[in-house]
Amino acid sequence: MQEVIEKLKPVVEEMLRNMGLELFDISFRRQKGSWVLKVVIDNLEGYVSIQQCEQVSKRLGDYLDLYDLIEHSYLLEVSSPGLDRPMRGIQDYKRFVGRLAKFWLNDGRFVMGHIKEADESKIVVQTQQEEISFEPGEVKRSKLEVEF
Template sequence: MQEVIEKLKPVVVDILKNLGLELFDLSFKREKGNWVLRVVIDDPNGYVGIKQCEKVSNELGQYLDVNNLIEHSYVLEVSSPGLDRPMRGVQDYKRFVGRLAKFWLIDGRFIMGHIRHADEVKVVVETESGMVDFSPEQVNKSKLEVEF
């Protein structure tokens, strides 16, 4: 159903932009016999709240109902990336300076600590055993960690 995603993505991005939000992920697939349109939203100024999800769900749902972009029944899910969200590169590393994160590097190393600095050349993480730095290109996968 890639064609559905291609039709919907600009609409979703526009709705979110008008609400001061960003698109984190968009998928449309069959799950347990039902079609599910999953929209994961992000707030560049903080965390996504339930009211924001509700607002996006209402606006997008109305748009989809009026314009009949999906020809069969489906479930619309709007959510946030979560507190332990994946990070998607330098912009996220910069955004989350000070936060606890996990990094899996392409050389097999695993690093967990607080992001102290991030730019296009270097990421600096303070671990329990000291400062570790690496280039963003070395990151295979990364995500925030929930800190209690």
């Protein structure tokens, strides 16, 4: 069902841009016997509210009904990336300076701490014991961690 995503992605991106939001992820797949169109939205100014998810769901649902782009029944899910969201590169590292994060590095190391600084050449993380620096290209996977 990749063709559904290819048709929808630019439409969803434009819709979200007009609402001051951004597309984080979109997928269309079978889950437990039903087709699910999952749209994950982000707010670069802060967190995504329930009201924003509802607004996107309503607008996107109306659009899908009007143009009948999906030929069979499906569920539409609109959500945020969550508090423990994955980070996807240098823009996220810069955006979340000061936040607690986990980094899995290509060499097998695991680093957890507060992002102290981030730019195109290095990321600096303050762990409980020390300050650790590494290059963005060394990051295999990363995500924010919830702090209480």
